[in-house]
Amino acid sequence: MSLIVVGSMAFDAIETPFGKSDKIVGGAATYIAWCASNFCKVNQISVVGGDFPQTELDALSARGVSFEGLQIKKDEKSFFWSGKYHLDMNSRDTLVTELNVLANFTPVVPESYQDCEFLMLGNLDPNVQRSVIEQLKTKPKLIVLDTMNFWMDIMLDELKKTISMVDVLMVNDSEARQLSGDYSLVRAAKKIMAMGPKYLIIKKGEHGALLFHENNVFYAPALPLEEVFDPTGAGDTFAGGFIGHLAKTNDISFENMKTAIIVGSAMASYCVEKFGTERLREISQNDIKERLNQFVQLSNFDIALV
Numbered sequence: 001m002s003l004i005v006v007g008s009m010a011f012d013a014i015e016t017p018f019g020k021s022d023k024i025v026g027g028a029a030t031y032i033a034w035c036a037s038n039f040c041k042v043n044q045i046s047v048v049g050g051d052f053p054q055t056e057l058d059a060l061s062a063r064g065v066s067f068e069g070l071q072i073k074k075d076e077k078s079f080f081w082s083g084k085y086h087l088d089m090n091s092r093d094t095l096v097t098e099l100n101v102l103a104n105f106t107p108v109v110p111e112s113y114q115d116c117e118f119l120m121l122g123n124l125d126p127n128v129q130r131s132v133i134e135q136l137k138t139k140p141k142l143i144v145l146d147t148m149n150f151w152m153d154i155m156l157d158e159l160k161k162t163i164s165m166v167d168v169l170m171v172n173d174s175e176a177r178q179l180s181g182d183y184s185l186v187r188a189a190k191k192i193m194a195m196g197p198k199y200l201i202i203k204k205g206e207h208g209a210l211l212f213h214e215n216n217v218f219y220a221p222a223l224p225l226e227e228v229f230d231p232t233g234a235g236d237t238f239a240g241g242f243i244g245h246l247a248k249t250n251d252i253s254f255e256n257m258k259t260a261i262i263v264g265s266a267m268a269s270y271c272v273e274k275f276g277t278e279r280l281r282e283i284s285q286n287d288i289k290e291r292l293n294q295f296v297q298l299s300n301f302d303i304a305l306v
């Protein structure tokens with residue numbers, strides 16, 4: 001099955017307690033595309049400036065990513081984001097957000113994308129995300145939305161409108177608390193699902209992720225890694241693995257979503273091993289299988305219940 005990915009393609013500058021990157025290629029939709037293209041055909045919707053490297057687009061095209069929905073604004077600059085991680089590598093401060101081309105982005109869904117069954121709305125202005133949903137002539141089988149505190153701070157009402165139209169929402173724990181106004185993640189999940197999404201994923205960085213649906217909850221651990229180099233894009237890579245697996249298997253049952261969040265966690269564990277998208281570019285299908293096996297071993301145990 002094929003997938004539409006909407007989101008930023010950008011330049012990032014990252015600071016961690018252990019190092020600093022120059023301006024490197026990033027963006028939510030870039031990470032999602034690198035990851036999801038391991039599993040299914042990806043149709044990208046985004047916008048970049050004339051400064052965005054053609055070599056990056058060529059490398060993704062070689063993996064079957066379609067750029068018919070990419071707008072290139074030759075005389076403008078690409079979106080730029082800079083962040084600095086705290087010592088725990090889980091929390092970070094945004095230092096700079098320069099919207100540039102994203103400021104006036106009006107996405108256009110190409111005719112050839114119309115029959116896609118899966119839609120991944122990566123982190124972006126909620127009005128832009130909603131406009132893609134509204135342009136689709138038939139509702140996709142599954143719509144997944146990722147967002148962040150930035151949009152909660154500046155356009156909460158618009159974000160809530162978009163949230164009401166999707167099947168799965170992905171946020172991190174502090175964003176779930178901000179969105180619901182509740183500290184308990186279980187109560188927060190109930191309040192957020194009442195806003196529309198039938199499924200909610202709460203990402204907890206190195207502490208894994210929770211999947212909520214009705215009264216069910218499933219927990220996926222994160223792989224304990226000796227060294228986390230750069231957590232940027234881990235959430236987007238997780239999203240790409242999650243929806244990529246669902247699109248590959250064409251099965252949106254709760255049971256298969258459990259597998260999908262393990263796939264997302266496995267892919268995210270690769271992402272953080274190097275700066276930017278570097279590690280995602282290197283890994284093979286065998287690497288993915290190997291890491292999935294590590295996840296199976298991580299929490300597999302026998303217990304005799306009396």
Ligand code: AMP
Nearest residue numbers: 008010026027081123232233234235236
């Ligand atoms: P993550 O670490 O998964 O939360 O995603 C980090 C990526 O999101 C970076 O590559 C940024 O370029 C991108 N990003 C950060 N802020 C925004 C924003 N406000 N809108 C769109 N993309 C963003």
